[in-house]
Amino acid sequence: MKIVAKIVVFDPGLGSLSIIKEIQKISKNDISYFTDQKNYPYGVKSQAQLSIIIKKQLIY
Structure with missing residues (x-):
């Protein structure tokens, strides 16, 4: 199978590891996995806060 895209999985916890395996x-395709336990939980943050957090992680 030919690599056609890079897949990025961003998860504040570890729950997505089983999804990555699937x-x-x-x-x-290449898969990059980012976790962010420093800012967990995400559910209490506003959309603006999440946007800033995620952009910082992706730039890093």
């Missing part, structure tokens, strides 16, 4: 079963 993606790897069906795709040969």
